[in-house]
Amino acid sequence: MSMSRTKERLVVIGGDAAGMSAASQARRLKDPDRLEIVAFERGHFSSYSACGIPYWVGGDVDSRDRLIARTPEEHRARAIDLRMRTEVTEIDVGRGRVRARDVDSGAESWTSYDKLVIATGARPIRPDLPGVDAPGVHGVQTLDDGQALLDSLAATPGRRAVVVGAGYIGVEMAEAMINRGYEVTVVNRGSQPMATLDPDMGRLVNRAMEGLGITMVNDAEVTKILTGDGAGRRVRAVGTDAAEYPADVVILGIGVRPETALAQAAGLPLGAHGGLLTDLAMRVRGHENIWSGGDCVEVLDLVSGRMRHIALGTHANKHGQVIGTNVGGGYATFPGVVGTAVSKVCDLEIARTGLREKDARRAGLQYETVVIESTSRAGYYPDAAPMTVEMLAERRTGRLLGVQIVGREGAAKRVDIAAVALTAQMTVEEMTALDLGYAPPFSPVWDPVLVAARKAAAAVAKAPR
Template identity: 80%
Template sequence: MIIGGDAVGMSAASQARRLRDASELEIVVFERGRFASYSACGIPYWVGGDVLDRDELIARTPEEHRARDIDLRVRVEVTEVDVAGNRVRVRDLASGDQTWTGYDKLVIATGARPSRPPLPGIDARGVHGVQTLEDGQALIDTLERTEGKRAVVVGAGYIGVEMAEALIKRGYDVTMVQRGPQPMSTLDPDMGALVRDAMCGMGIEVIGGTEVTEIRTDEHGRVSAVVTDTAEYPADVVVLGIGVRPDTELARAAGLPVGEYGGLLTDLAMRVRGHENIWAGGDCVEVLDLVSGRERHIALGTHANKHGQIIGAGVGGGYATFPGVVGTAVSKVCDLEVARTGLREKDARAAGLQFVAVTIESTSRAGYYPDAAPMTVKMLAERRTGRLLGVQIVGREGAGKRVDIAAVALTARMTVEQMTALDLGYAPPFSPVWDPVLVAARKATVAVRERG
């Protein structure tokens, strides 16, 4: 039995079905939404018009899953888990009927919930979160029937900056308000400042260091403005990009173990700790950070799909493990690419690590080659050993995916000096003779030697 029919749930179901046919293993999936197996990461690009049709985001329909002997039931919500009785209570959202259903093996794939602070007017018409396909469709419907062209995005994380781009493409005047001083809190503030400058250059008004206190509405109950502790910003539509938290209310009520960030705790095989017949994965769990050695909550589709494969192997009688993450992510706003992996400065300090930090400026191609675009690379290395701790990249076309070099180096626990010898591909249309990541590694190597 699987609770949740998106990345983790359906990956686990599909992998288990590859290992066991229907005569050996019955698979039932409960999904409270209308869709399953879709790319939530693609919703901003659908809203912005890069993806023209909603169905392009759907990897496999419920009918296609059922044809593979996976009993996927949509619009059915699990309301209670009885661990001692090996059963769950489910409610049919169409009829309201509730029943108990037993299981031999349980997979919890409930994902994450968008943060929605209890502010006056937060539930007004025209205020949208963006988490599911239903959310994306509701936002598109609002944008198409709204006469005004003023949008306020609350929050400046990945979803916030991607939605700001989508709204710009739809011809809206966009204001972004955030609690932190710079957008993209997953970056160090000096790198976040580069993102802010670039977004302002795109015509996005970025307001940092401010707290939203109220969503103001008109006489018809529609949003009219976002009020902060310092100012008021007119709005015809508001998009919330404040972040997400693990959706573990069911698991908590059932007495399953959760960590510091509210995510379920699992072993390497993605079994919930202390429970041999319960697995969990995706945005509802915490994972091991291979750089700091601590548990973290990271909501990314890449991890979710891997978790699903591992869980499916375990449920189907095979064996696989998930060793952990290094925290790699990449995003864009218009033509600006933003990437990071490993630790930020404050992460390294919190882990008790002493480090050096260096920043370099380079280009995506050889400087003389047409359309060579600037990029900034920041690198952290452990002070005594020179072990790579983290990399952040902000630049134009060709910058973002370079972070994968650093992700591999982090996973291999390489030093920055070892990185300088990496045999990377070179030709003027693709890179300077010294790739920007290696230039940063050379500078970090010198800093380690001087301060080590």
């Protein structure tokens, strides 16, 4: 501890979910007389829901402020010195300090720390293409990004949107632009949208998106962004080797990478996906007084045993709670994830947890795959909607490995049954006896997940030993 200070100082880099959850939890456990907390955020907003940005852009959420869980002023009222529009440019691990720059004035200063939390998040993948920095080309990772996109839409009379990429971000932004009345084209390098699903389930998503009037261009690599000749050279089209797709606005939904340039420059350990590596307490490996969480870290996949990078607000908030508890003198751990995610495009719901077939093969697992068709409610009850469930079970043991669900209302959150079963390492045979809630308005007498479990258990029983 520095001799010039009589109390510990916690420095937090990043003012969103993981960073401010950590700061808030540490403050609950240690009062300002014992722990000083300084947090740096380079943007205009703190503690907001990045996951809500597509729904704000699309009009489902009526204002930006509804996505903000806690303002900088609210954090400061809790004795957290949150410095907005301030970017940390260097971590000096040897001397226990960080250098920060005021984004507006350019002024720089050093701040020492006793404990450090790195919560720098992730950055959108921005391909190195001609024209990618042209006006009208947008990523959507932060509230600043969402505001810039809305400002761009307001200033552009055209109604043609091209979304590059068809993962969660791409699919959600395609829906947002459909909701705003745009003509939407999705250019996707994969053979089907939603590469987090197996191909047969991805085809269901593709068919539904086309049914909504979205033009799907699969197996297509964007090679250039074309711009107009007028003032500002605004985007006018997206080009592939085979065609050009007119665009008044382009949204990059290719995915994200961990924002770990600072950590790498400081010599901190990174994994194969570029994320920081931590122990179960979310402490950066090999560094007693540095923690990290959120979109900038890698997490253990409890099903495959491999490290993964998953950028989700649920994980970030849990990481922050764990970090804040440990920094504040308590004890908590984050054991890992099973890879649960849900999304939607208009009324189509998409869910997955655990391993896809290619994940299971990569992990060296032998498995059985079953697919069933069912409905969200009893078939005779009004508005019963079709639902497709794919389930993977390990050959010989029958252990559940993964579940994917595509359907209408009532489909997506059913994946939580499978997420719990995966975490508990249940077999598909054990799942068939789960005492799930039943009434005709909520499910058939055999819930679709249990129908899949019965079929998977039968497939495991028949499989060669």
